[in-house]
Amino acid sequence: MSGKPTRERILEEALDHFGTSGIDATSLDDIARGVGVAKQTLLYWFTSKEELVIAVLQRVADELVVEVGAAVRSAPHGFARVEAAVTAVFRPAVRRPALLGLVRELNRLSPELADAVVLRMKPLVDLAVAYLEAEMDAGRLRRADARLLMAFAYSTVVGVATEPVALRAVGWEPGVASLRKLRAELLAFLRAALAA
Amino acid sequence: MSGKPTRERILEEALDHFGTSGIDATSLDDIARGVGVAKQTLLYWFTSKEELVIAVLQRVADELVVEVGAAVRSAPHGFARVEAAVTAVFRPAVRRPALLGLVRELNRLSPELADAVVLRMKPLVDLAVAYLEAEMDAGRLRRADARLLMAFAYSTVVGVATEPVALRAVGWEPGVASLRKLRAELLAFLRAALAA
DNA sequence: GACCGTCTCTACCAAATGGTAGAGAAACTT
DNA sequence: AAGTTTCTCTACCATTTGGTAGAGACGGTC
Numbered sequence: 001m002s003g004k005p006t007r008e009r010i011l012e013e014a015l016d017h018f019g020t021s022g023i024d025a026t027s028l029d030d031i032a033r034g035v036g037v038a039k040q041t042l043l044y045w046f047t048s049k050e051e052l053v054i055a056v057l058q059r060v061a062d063e064l065v066v067e068v069g070a071a072v073r074s075a076p077h078g079f080a081r082v083e084a085a086v087t088a089v090f091r092p093a094v095r096r097p098a099l100l101g102l103v104r105e106l107n108r109l110s111p112e113l114a115d116a117v118v119l120r121m122k123p124l125v126d127l128a129v130a131y132l133e134a135e136m137d138a139g140r141l142r143r144a145d146a147r148l149l150m151a152f153a154y155s156t157v158v159g160v161a162t163e164p165v166a167l168r169a170v171g172w173e174p175g176v177a178s179l180r181k182l183r184a185e186l187l188a189f190l191r192a193a194l195a196a
Numbered sequence: 197m198s199g200k201p202t203r204e205r206i207l208e209e210a211l212d213h214f215g216t217s218g219i220d221a222t223s224l225d226d227i228a229r230g231v232g233v234a235k236q237t238l239l240y241w242f243t244s245k246e247e248l249v250i251a252v253l254q255r256v257a258d259e260l261v262v263e264v265g266a267a268v269r270s271a272p273h274g275f276a277r278v279e280a281a282v283t284a285v286f287r288p289a290v291r292r293p294a295l296l297g298l299v300r301e302l303n304r305l306s307p308e309l310a311d312a313v314v315l316r317m318k319p320l321v322d323l324a325v326a327y328l329e330a331e332m333d334a335g336r337l338r339r340a341d342a343r344l345l346m347a348f349a350y351s352t353v354v355g356v357a358t359e360p361v362a363l364r365a366v367g368w369e370p371g372v373a374s375l376r377k378l379r380a381e382l383l384a385f386l387r388a389a390l391a392a
Numbered sequence: 393g394a395c396c397g398t399c400t401c402t403a404c405c406a407a408a409t410g411g412t413a414g415a416g417a418a419a420c421t422t
Numbered sequence: 423a424a425g426t427t428t429c430t431c432t433a434c435c436a437t438t439t440g441g442t443a444g445a446g447a448c449g450g451t452c
Contacts, residue, residue: 022218028439029439037401041400103361118365122366125366125367126367129367150366151362151378152352152378152382154362156351156355158355159355164303165302165310169318169350170347170350172347181347182351185348186348234431235409237429240429240430243411
């Protein structure tokens with residue numbers, strides 16, 4: 001029952017457990033059982049739990065950066081590009097909600113790693129902001145506070161993807177359909193704010 | 197060093213620790229030290245950690261329901277009332293960010309309690325939706341999907357209040373000022389969608 | 393065949409944590 | 423004054439958890 005190398009399987013199993021049960025509530029044994037190896041095999045590949053956590057988070061951040069970058073670059077200019085970016089950020093949230101839940105625990109677990117992730121993401125955001133402002137200058141988008149819009153959009157994604165209780169209180173069952181509705185609403189808002 | 201009764205002080209200290217460090221990462225000893233009593237005093241007032249957690253969450257939910265309810269009822273009709281509701285939901289998030297962080301852990305820790313909280317909040321939301329729709333019927337608000345707007349608004353609050361990493365990636369330092377900016381943006385959106 | 397690096401395993405340990413047992417103090421009741 | 427209730431404390435325990443030590447298996451290389 002292998003296929004993929006052990007290290008890879010550990011990372012995937014760990015992401016799954018961390019995301020659904022939380023990092024603290026996940027023991028190394030839980031992960032090891034899921035992979036089908038002994039706990040000590042984990043500690044061979046990652047010298048400590050913290051190192052495993054960091055590796056998982058690093059991979060998640062990498063995937064996100066790559067995916068969003070690619071989606072954006074392949075879209076035409078103007079508002080369509082904004083739409084592509086939003087959709088790209090929603091995609092991982094829909095496919096693996098566990099993923100976003102992890103970012104939440106980052107600060108508490110390792111402020112240094114949080115700093116690293118911020119350093120990693122910020123250039124991407126800066127690029128997006130610069131792009132939006134250039135488009136505004138060129139008259140292809142209406143003028144607005146691009147940075148504020150990004151914060152607004154991202155907080156929406158994260159909030160809804162990791163807060164099933166809230167969704168249910170509003171009368172929706174958590175799931176892909178709800179996320180899609182919210183994405184549509186968010187895009188409508190951005191279009192109203194930006195589309196020339 | 198008392199004033200307030202022990203039970204009360206335990207609840208407050210616990211909320212603080214749970215919110216900032218997470219429930220799992222908070223030991224009964226941590227809370228007891230903060231209050232200035234022995235760990236066993238906690239277990240006298242709450243027979244188990246789970247019971248303490250539930251008590252804390254119950255209190256949080258109660259406060260929120262009461263506060264939002266009062267703020268809304270005392271505001272004039274029309275969009276001003278929507279504004280009052282949003283501000284009321286933001287207020288606890290600003291004053292005690294720990295609070296919202298807790299809701300997140302709800303599902304994992306105790307699905308039954310999560311259900312209870314949902315049952316408690318849903319009528320409030322239903323009331324708000326009914327109010328919005330009545331206002332729409334009366335022509336004082338523009339017609340829109342009220343439930344969708346509530347989900348959108350709430351996810352924004354939660355997302356931003358509990359996601360310092362994301363805020364920093366966007367280029368803001370987490371804090372009251374950032375939350376205020378986002379509240380303003382959210383209100384502008386709602387006004388555009390609703391104001392007649 | 394001897395050697396070596398890679399990988400996984402079976403014990404084992406020290407620390408932390410939630411929880412129990414039961415005693416002592418203080419205040420109230422009778 | 424005696425008894426009872428309320429509240430907080432000092433030990434103590436069982437379990438879990440991250441981590442260590444070290445051995446065995448397997449494949450390639452000399």
